[in-house]
Amino acid sequence: MSTPQTGNGQSMPTLPRARGPLSAALIADLRGETTLVDRTPPEPAPLGSGDEELALWLLYELHHHGFDDAVDGGTEHEWRPDLLALRGDLERRLEQRWRERVAAADLPELPVGAEPADLARAFFALCEADTGAESVARFLQREADEEQLAEVLRQRSIYHVKEQDAAMWTLPRLPDTTKAHLVTIAADEYGNGRPDDLHAQLWARGMRACGLDAAYAAHVDGALPAVLEQNNLMSLLGLHRRLVPAALGHLAAFEVTSAVPSRRVVRGMERLGAPEPMVAYYREHMVADAVHEQLAVRDLVGSYVAEVPGSEPEIAFGAAVCLLAEAATATAVLEHVRRDDETAAGEDVA
Ligand SMILES: [Fe+2]
Ligand SMILES: [Fe+2]
Structure with missing residues (x-):
């Protein structure tokens, strides 16, 4: 039997080290x-x-x-x-x-039974709640050095090697109109029929160009607990029919909060002279996610609420999970890369 392959054309991942x-x-x-x-x-x-x-x-x-x-x-x-x-x-x-x-964070709510335009406005307002999620992008833009950038990429790779996959678990459980809108967004994420253009493949090319391991799950041993938790949340929302509206809210919030940070990351990478394939990954998301956010909020979430009235609170829950988990990850990643930096400086002095 031939060696099983993951989507990245790599051999299957091996089991990581235990942590307890x-x-x-x-x-x-x-x-x-x-x-x-x-x-x-x-x-x-x-x-x-x-x-x-x-x-x-x-x-x-x-x-x-x-x-x-x-x-x-x-x-x-x-x-x-x-x-x-x-x-x-x-x-x-x-x-x-x-x-x-989420209850403790007291984020803005989505109105129940609102007109589509008002629901969309409320959703964008919710995503503007300052949770600190953008802080990693700002750090990369202004101050990260090459090793710190590499470590952020390793942490991010836990998600990007299976970009969008968790949200796709929802597909068979969706009403037809919403299903069609999810496939429209997914078509871009999965390369529009061109396997080389899959976002997970763009990511893998970027990682290889940076000299980093691009294999599926290659960086799990070094993944921060907050990063694993963030990934688990996406699987949780995707795999349970009960949580479908939350998964859609999560996906929409993810798209809404992607384009602007991606622009910051591009600037940071240009400042550091990062390899073009990795810059291209983020440049693609500056452009694609500016479109996806409109599709996700107005079409995807909009159609779901029209077909499943009363789902707004759960959509808001999923969006809040996205924002707060990204903020928690951002805090953990920044602490981690800054601490490593201090340790290295301490060793220099010694
Ligand atoms: Fe993507
Ligand atoms: Fe996207």
Whole structure:
């Protein structure tokens, strides 16, 4: 049998390093060294250690490409009742803490039953709530050095290697009009019939040009817990029919908050003389997402609300998750790259 390939034409990812008792037990199980069947999984290390975050990321990844060094590549693990039960437990905890976080953030609400133009206006206003999500783009624009840029790209790659995939889980659950609008946006993300133009492929070319590993999930071992959590949230919203409106709100907020930061990133990369294929990735998003944001808010969200009246609060929840998770990731990434910078400076002095 030939080696299985991911979408990037790379061999399948291998299992990452464990970060605590739960991820260690899960990885050992996936490898066939021990089993979690008929056993209570160990309690995870506290949130923020990455243990729980990585365990859920691993369980979601079984629905994507699996792992080369898992038994049978992980194929048989995908629908195991005990692993689905574990996933369900971790998802309930994830959703509960983000419901609480969104409630505490007190972001602007979406009006229920508003005219389409008013709903769109309210959605754009919600996305303007200053959550700090743009801070990484500003940092790249003005002050990052080359290594800091590289580290930001490694962190970002966790999402970009499967760009849009999580939102596509919603497709079969959508009303027809909304389905058509999602496919319009997705066509751009997936290259409009040209495999080389897939955004995940543009990203991979950019990474290679920067001398960084472009393989699927290559940077998971270094991924910050907040980055894994952000990814898990997208899978959570995409995989549950109950959360479809939240997934659409998330997608729309993602598009609305992409074009302006992408412009800042382009400026930062030009300042640093970054390789053209990586600059091109962000330049493409400056342009494409300025179009996508209109499609996503007016057509995608607009049509869904028309077909599913009363869905506005859940759409707002998904949008808030997008904004707050991006802000949390931004804070964690900036702390991380600045700390590494200080450590390096300290070593220089020593
Ligand atoms: Fe994209
Ligand atoms: Fe987009």
